[in-house]
Structures are given as structure tokens and as C-alpha cells.
Amino acid sequence: MAETRSLRVTGKEPVADGVVALTLADPGGARLPDWTPGAHIDLILPNGSVRQYSLCGDRWDAYTYTIAVLRETNGRGGSAYIHQDLDLGEAVGLGGPRNNFPLVPAERYLFIAGGIGITPLLPMIAQADLLGADWRLLYGGRRTASLAFGHDLAGYGARVHLRPEDRYGLLDLPGFLAAWQPGTRVYACGPAPLLAAVERACTGFPPHTLRTERFAAALTGPVRSMPFEIELARSKTVLTVPADSSVLDVITAAGADVLSSCRQGVCGTCEIIVLAGEPDHRDSVLDDTERAAGACMFACVSRSRSDRLVIDL
Amino acid sequence: MKPLTTGAGSVQPPTSLADPFDHGNLEDPGPLHESLRAAGPVVHLSRYDTYALARYEQVHAALTDWQRFQSAAGVGLSNFRYEEPWRPPSLLLEADPPRHDAPRRVLSAIVGPRSLHRLRAKWAADAAGLVDRVLGTGDVVDVVPALAEAFPLRVFPGAVGIPADGRENLLPYGDHLFNAFGPPNDLVAAGAGRIAGLSAWVNGQCARDRLAPDGFGAAVWAAADRGDLTHEQAPLVVRSLLSAGVDTTVHGLSAVLYAFATHPDQWERLREQPSLARVAFDEAVRWESPVQTFFRTATTDVRVGGTVIPDGAKILMFLGAANRDPRRWTAPDRFDLSRDPSGHVGFGMGIHQCVGQHIARLEAESLLTALARRVSRIEPAGPVARHHNNTLRAWHSIPVRLHRK
Numbered sequence: 140m141a142e143t144r145s146l147r148v149t150g151k152e153p154v155a156d157g158v159v160a161l162t163l164a165d166p167g168g169a170r171l172p173d174w175t176p177g178a179h180i181d182l183i184l185p186n187g188s189v190r191q192y193s194l195c196g197d198r199w200d201a202y203t204y205t206i207a208v209l210r211e212t213n214g215r216g217g218s219a220y221i222h223q224d225l226d227l228g229e230a231v232g233l234g235g236p237r238n239n240f241p242l243v244p245a246e247r248y249l250f251i252a253g254g255i256g257i258t259p260l261l262p263m264i265a266q267a268d269l270l271g272a273d274w275r276l277l278y279g280g281r282r283t284a285s286l287a288f289g290h291d292l293a294g295y296g297a298r299v300h301l302r303p304e305d306r307y308g309l310l311d312l313p314g315f316l317a318a319w320q321p322g323t324r325v326y327a328c329g330p331a332p333l334l335a336a337v338e339r340a341c342t343g344f345p346p347h348t349l350r351t352e353r354f355a356a357a358l359t360g361p362v363r364s365m366p367f368e369i370e371l372a373r374s375k376t377v378l379t380v381p382a383d384s385s386v387l388d389v390i391t392a393a394g395a396d397v398l399s400s401c402r403q404g405v406c407g408t409c410e411i412i413v414l415a416g417e418p419d420h421r422d423s424v425l426d427d428t429e430r431a432a433g434a435c436m437f438a439c440v441s442r443s444r445s446d447r448l449v450i451d452l
Numbered sequence: 453m454k455p456l457t458t459g460a461g462s463v464q465p466p467t468s469l470a471d472p473f474d475h476g477n478l479e480d481p482g483p484l485h486e487s488l489r490a491a492g493p494v495v496h497l498s499r500y501d502t503y504a505l506a507r508y509e510q511v512h513a514a515l516t517d518w519q520r521f522q523s524a525a526g527v528g529l530s531n532f533r534y535e536e537p538w539r540p541p542s543l544l545l546e547a548d549p550p551r552h553d554a555p556r557r558v559l560s561a562i563v564g565p566r567s568l569h570r571l572r573a574k575w576a577a578d579a580a581g582l583v584d585r586v587l588g589t590g591d592v593v594d595v596v597p598a599l600a601e602a603f604p605l606r607v608f609p610g611a612v613g614i615p616a617d618g619r620e621n622l623l624p625y626g627d628h629l630f631n632a633f634g635p636p637n638d639l640v641a642a643g644a645g646r647i648a649g650l651s652a653w654v655n656g657q658c659a660r661d662r663l664a665p666d667g668f669g670a671a672v673w674a675a676a677d678r679g680d681l682t683h684e685q686a687p688l689v690v691r692s693l694l695s696a697g698v699d700t701t702v703h704g705l706s707a708v709l710y711a712f713a714t715h716p717d718q719w720e721r722l723r724e725q726p727s728l729a730r731v732a733f734d735e736a737v738r739w740e741s742p743v744q745t746f747f748r749t750a751t752t753d754v755r756v757g758g759t760v761i762p763d764g765a766k767i768l769m770f771l772g773a774a775n776r777d778p779r780r781w782t783a784p785d786r787f788d789l790s791r792d793p794s795g796h797v798g799f800g801m802g803i804h805q806c807v808g809q810h811i812a813r814l815e816a817e818s819l820l821t822a823l824a825r826r827v828s829r830i831e832p833a834g835p836v837a838r839h840h841n842n843t844l845r846a847w848h849s850i851p852v853r854l855h856r857k
């Protein structure tokens with residue numbers, strides 16, 4: 140499938156039991172869209188399935204993204220595909236980056252990670268450390284060998300508590316959270332039972348203290364790789380968007396007066412109103428509710444899931 | 453876009469003795485821009501020991517490369533590594549990641565394209581009301597005070613949520629702020645006397661209890677209550693709206709009105725196709741570049757063309773010159789609604805790209821649509837006068853005759 144926005148796999152290496160880290164770069168060597176800690180990207184795999192992965196590399200490197208992928212035994216094949224089949228040099232489609240889990244300013248942070256949930260926290264930790272914040276990490280997993288990046292994190296010293304279950308049992312959340320003081324923000328990412336336990340352990344804290352990200356299983360179905368149609372409702376024109384062109388290019392070539400600016404789905408200039416059809420959002424602007432509503436889209440990067448989109452132009 | 457790379461060896465860049473901030477160049481920057489673009493991808497401005505970028509490719513690259521072209525050392529000539537800023541620095545404009553992240557995220561949501569839909573109908577009605585009133589005062593009007601200043605002052609402070617009293621302070625405050633990005637010349641000296649009082653007034657408007665509950669300002673404080681910002685940051689984020697949101701749009705609107713006064717055929721086009729209002733405004737922002745320049749500071753030795761700009765050096769990006777670079781634009785000096793102005797750098801580019809651009813566009817669209825409905829021709833009616841500002845391409849007066857339909 141020809142993707143209009145794609146990334147090339149430039150590195151692939153195991154980082155823990157069942158976890159590979161992928162390094163991704165623009166095929167033409169261009170800068171990648173900027174991101175902030177807590178952000179994720181959509182990876183669009185060659186079969187059209189979409190998977191979300193947190194960016195866990197260094198944002199000061201504008202040319203590569205790093206993600207870490209856990210092989211899920213009962214998953215729907217996306218992670219198995221990445222582990223087994225996705226080779227160096229191959230291309231994958233890109234959506235985002237988007238951030239539903241931003242690091243807010245604070246003097247103190249308590250980070251809690253379960254397993255692969257460490258990934259969004261890695262850049263947060265780097266940043267908290269850079270800013271001289273007071274922070275601690277509690278990181279659990281099955282065994283020492285399954286704690287991805289555990290070795291790197293150990294370099295931070297006493298701030299980091301690596302707690303593999305086979306040696307320590309379940310995470311001691313109350314003990315860790317006893318360090319809480321007013322103004323401390325708690326960030327947690329990991330499997331649903333861990334997040335539920337963290338929520339219970341944080342009930343006494345003021346509102347907005349705890350921020351969590353769950354790796355939602357409620358992902359949408361595969362995206363289409365086939366061309367689709369765009370109907371310009373006012374001029375009753377129907378245009379075809381081939382797999383390797385953007386909506387923006389097709390409609391502006393047909394004479395529509397749609398402004399754009401960043402062409403990365405960031406600035407929000409090329410918003411178009413969707414009257415019918417289901418957009419395939421690839422931007423960094425809309426929140427989950429707006430994405431689900433499907434009433435607008437950003438023409439520079441977003442596409443269509445349905446055969447036809449009717450837009451207000 | 454080729455990345456700007458570092459490496460060994462450096463050639464001396466061409467040198468210019470010009471002062472981009474003298475009155476001759478502020479009156480007409482075109483010849484200076486032309487000579488800087490022609491001289492090379494980077495030019496040393498010996499007068500200020502600063503490196504000038506005037507071609508589109510290099511300006512775009514520097515704007516997007518926040519890693520090596522930082523803002524936290526000031527986006528004016530003053531280098532905050534060595535000099536004390538004249539006011540507490542902006543949490544957006546004069547900040548780098550990671551500190552830039554939270555204020556930017558909060559403000560982008562508050563004034564983002566999706567949040568402005570609720571203002572559309574109101575601003576359209578306000579614009580129609582203003583145009584009716586101005587047409588009622590006679591056919592010859594100076595559109596700078598009558599429309600370009602009056603409209604933003606009518607809608608924007610209200611949208612932020614500050615009281616009507618004292619709004620006129622916003623213009624001289626912004627004028628001084630944008631002068632202060634330049635060298636400490638006569639323009640800065642002229643504003644220095646009043647600035648303490650104006651700053652005190654502006655800072656006073658940023659307090660929670662001054663702000664109406666449904667405005668952008670209250671939304672900033674609500675974000676602080678949710679912990680997305682600290683409560684110490686909230687007033688400074690409101691201040692960003694009040695500093696950057698008025699003079700810029702005043703001169704942006706003046707630019708598009710001047711463009712139409714001098715290009716009657718383009719006004720004709722807009723009247724036939726009012727949906728071109730947004731394109732027209734962005735084309736005017738490209739053509740005139742109301743914000744002409746901003747500085748960056750090199751965070752490391754950065755190679756541009758064959759020249760290495762040393763760590764800590766100030767770099768002056770000429771947005772106005774990039775927006776008329778013939779390497780990027782066909783017939784760049786022409787104001788032309790059939791052009792797609794997308795990609796201009798008049799609002800900047802990258803992580804600092806104007807967070808208020810959607811507000812500016814909505815103001816312009818509202819005003820132009822109202823005018824196109826009632827005015828068949830905008831005819832020059834006397835000599836125009838520029839207003840000189842170290843950063844803004846500004847207007848003092850544009851007298852025109854408004855022909856009614």
C-alpha cells in the first residue's frame with residue numbers, strides 16, 4: 140500500500156523479553172513532526188490495521204522516532220506482525236503524533252509503570268529530570284528480563300524502583316504513594332488492573348492529581364488502502380483520491396480554495412467540514428470526542444474510511 | 453527541505469552594513485530584502501553582529517528547527533544569555549521545550565480552530581454593524597482607525613474577557629513590545645516613558661477576577677485549576693493573548709485593506725466570490741508580512757549554506773523577505789487571489805507558529821465579508837502613511853473612498 144505519510148524502519152532490536160524497539164525515520168530523511176512526552180503515533184501496517192504506540196525516544200532528535208512493541212500472545216496480530224515480519228527498510232503509515240497524556244508542570248512527580256506501560260513515561264522522566272523536578276519511578280513487570288529499558292533507568296539511581304513480580308510480588312502502591320505531598324502529580328500507565336489499583340490508592344488525593352493512560356483495546360477497524368471519493372457538496376463535484384495523494388492536493392488541484400500551512404496535521408489551518416462519510420483522522424489536533432464525531436477533518440493528512448466523503452465545499 | 457547541518461570548515465558569509473531598523477528600511481524594506489536574498493543564504497549584519505536569513509528555504513528551516521534555533525534566549529536582538537529581559541519573558545514566544553509545552557497546549561486548545569466556531573456568528577454581526585456605522589459617517593474614511601483598529605478592539609478584548617475600560621492601552625503596549633524586539637533605537641526610546649504604566653494596566657487585566665467567565669482568559673485560569681498549568685503561569689499566558697493579539701491583527705487588516713485599495717480587480721473578485729476572504733487575508737499576510745522579523749539564538753554551531761553560525765549568535769529571520777522570495781513564489785510582489793498563499797511564513801512555522809492565527813483569520817473573514825456585501829469599490833483618497841515599528845509592518849493612515857453598492 141502506498142501511504143501518503145510513511146515512516147521507514149531503520150532499526151529493530153530486542154529490548155526485553157517479548158519487546159522490540161523500532162527506530163523509524165522519514166523515507167526522504169526529512170524532520171519528523173514534533174511531539175511532546177506522553178504522545179503516541181498511529182502505525183498503519185501494510186494490511187491496513189492500525190496500532191497505537193507511545194513515542195519513547197528523544198525529542199531533541201528530530202529525525203527519528205522510537206517505539207517499543209510488546210508481542211501480545213492473544214492480540215489481534217499487529218504486534219506479531221511487527222515482531223516477525225516487519226523488516227528493516229520497510230515502510231509503515233503514520234498518524235499523529237497525538238498526546239492524550241501530557242506531562243503537566245509540577246515540582247514533584249510519582250511515575251508508576253506496569254510492563255510496556257513504561258514507554259510514555261520514559262520521555263516524561265527524561266524531561267522531569269532535565270527540569271530538576273523531584274521524581275520517583277515504580278516499575279513493575281513479570282521478571283527482570285521483561286522490564287524494557289530497566290537497565291537504562293537503573294542509571295538514575297535511587298529514584299527508580301524496579302520491582303519484577305517474581306522477586307517482589309505485586310507492586311506496593313500505598314508504600315510508594317506515601318511519598319506524595321501537595322503539588323505532586325502521579326502518572327501511571329500499564330494494564331487495566333494496575334491502573335484500577337492506582338486509582339483506588341489515589342482516592343484521598345485532590346482532583347487532577349492522577350493522570351493515567353490505558354492502552355485501549357477499543358481500536359477502530361482497519362483503514363482502507365483503496366482510493367476513495369470526495370464529493371464537494373456545493374459544487375456537486377466528485378473527485379477521486381488515489382492512495383498516494385492527500386485530500387488537500389486533490390481538492391486544491393480541482394480549484395477549491397482551501398488554505399493550509401504546516402501540512403503535518405498540526406496547525407489546524409486546512410479544516411474542512413464533513414457532511415457525510417467517515418473520516419480517517421491522521422492529525423494531531425482533534426481530541427477523541429471530535430474524532431469520533433467525524434464532523435470535520437484536516438485535509439492535509441486525514442483520509443476516508445468510507446467509499447465517499449461529502450464535504451462542505 | 454534540506455536540514456541545516458553542522459560540520460567542519462566555514463566560509464565567511466557576505467557582510468552587510470545595513471540597519472534593517474533604520475527609518476529608510478522600515479519605510480520600504482523591499483530593496484534591503486532583495487539585496488539580502490541575493491547576497492546568499494546567510495548574511496552577516498555587521499552593525500548588530502547578527503546573522504540574517506532572508507531566503508524562504510533557510511527561514512523555513514530555522515523556524516522549524518527549534519532544537520538548534522532557540523527562542524528562550526529572546527526572539528529580539530537582546531540575548532537573554534547575557535542581558536536581562538525588559539519584562540518577564542513570554543511563556544510561549546520566549547520559551548523552549550520542555551517549558552513551552554504546557555502553555556502552548558493549553559492556549560492551542562482555547563483558541564484553536566474548533567473552539568472559535570462559537571464566535572463566528574457574533575463576529576459576523578459585529579463586523580456588519582461596524583461597517584454600517586462607518587458607511588454612515590461619510591464616504592471618505594481612514595480605514596486604519598475606522599476599521600483595522602476598531603474591529604479587533606471591538607471583538608478581541610471581549611473574547612478574552614477583559615472589561616471595556618482602557619482597551620485603548622492595548623495598542624501602545626503592543627507597539628512598544630514589538631519595538632522592543634529590535635535594537636534600543638529612537639522608537640524604543642519614544643515608548644519608554646509610558647511603558648511602565650501600560651504594562652501595569654495590561655498585567656492587571658490578567659488576574660482571574662478581572663476576566664469574564666466565558667472568555668479565553670477564564671479558560672486559561674480553568675486550565676490552571678485542572679493542573680494543566682500552574683497558577684503562577686496563568687496570568688502570563690493571558691498576557692500572551694493581550695500582547696500578541698491586537699497590533700498584529702490591526703496591521704494584518706490594514707494590509708489586506710491597503711491591498712484591495714490598490715488592486716481593484718482583486719476586490720472585484722472577492723465580491724464575486726466572498727468565500728475567497730480567507731485566501732485573501734493569508735495572501736495579504738504573505739504579501740505585507742505584518743510581523744516582519746523575529747530572532748533566534750544558535751544553541752550550537754549551526755551550518756547554513758557554507759557558513760557556520762557560532763553557538764550563542766543571534767539570527768535574524770526576515771519573514772517578510774521569505775514571503776517574497778522568487779525562489780519560492782511566482783511574481784511574489786503581486787497581490788493575487790488566484791495564488792495559493794499556503795506555506796507562507798507570515799505566521800511563522802513549527803512549534804511557535806502563531807497560536808492566534810485562527811483568530812486573526814476569523815476577524816479578517818468577518819470584516820471582509822461584511823465589507824464585500826456593502827462596498828463595491830475601495831478607492832485610494834489621499835496619501836497613505838506608514839507607522840514605523842521595529843518588528844511590525846505597520847500603518848498610520850490609509851484614506852479611501854468607500855463606494856457603496
Ligand code: HEM
Nearest residue numbers: 544545692696697700701704743799800804806807808812
Ligand atoms: C495577522 C495577525 C498575526 C500575525 C501576522 C502573527 C504573527 C505571528 C508570528 C510570526 C509568530 C511566530 C513567532 C516566532 O516564531 O517566534 C506568532 C506567534 C504567536 N502569536 Fe501571532 N500573529 C497574529 C495574530 C495573533 C493573534 C490574534 C494572537 C492572539 C491570540 C496571537 C498570538 C500569538 C502567540 C501567543 C504567539 C507565540 C506562540 C508560541 O511561541 O508558541 N497572534 N504570531
